[in-house]
Amino acid sequence: MRFILYLILLTPPSIAALAQHPDSEIRQLLAVQTSTWNQGNIEGFMQTYWQSDSLLFVGSHGPTYGWQATLDRYKKSYPDTAAMGKLDFKILEIRPLAKELYFVVGKWHLQRSAGDMQGAYTLLIKKIKGQWKIIADHSS
Template sequence: MRFVLSFILLMAPLAMLRAQQPQSAISALLAKQTAAWNAGNLEEFMSTYWQSDSLIFIGKRGPTYGWQATLDNYKRSYPDTTAMGKLNFNILEMKPLATGLYFIVGKWHLQRSIGDLEGHFTLLIKQIGGSWKIIADHSS
């Protein structure tokens, strides 16, 4: 009995650490996005998305399918750093749905000299080939 109790007590911190690792990696992914956006680098911003025709981005104009089409939409909507402004995320929820799959709810804010924008987003982030990638994004 002592052995079982000792084993449980030793393994609990490891289980908590493993649960935090994906959350830390996802937070780093979102920080990478923010830094790339704020540097005016849309290609680097898009490196956090799944480079696949199966990527889905849903915005105010409806769904866009595919990585390249999503990048093209960003380039049309934000043609320069004035339009892009400075991005800030506020994560409201980060929930595991399955091993290697997370659901994120957050708020975004663009501080811009031409007028601020803000809204909310939901993301599905999946571990693919050892990297975390956004596979679905609904931003409004």
């Protein structure tokens, strides 16, 4: 019995199990965010977020609840492409919390003519109706 347990523990994961790991899909979601932001497209950037009143964004001014309120906050904080600058993300960790719920930790950097900005972020990303969406974002 103990021998079988060792075999199970030492056997590499199946190809099917590896293909189901959402790491690349989550990285692609953040690549879409970077691309749309760098095009000056806040609405496109926001498509990666859960379109729900339950979306939570926490920034330097405290929590914002809801997709529309978060979009409005971004538009107020970044009224034009000069204010938006060029965004870059560095993903530090992608950790599963449940089958379709992941915790992501990283750093962000905005290169802007008005002065660069940078900080850290934590995201909760959940698969909703077959698509990965950010359901909570804490950026500081």
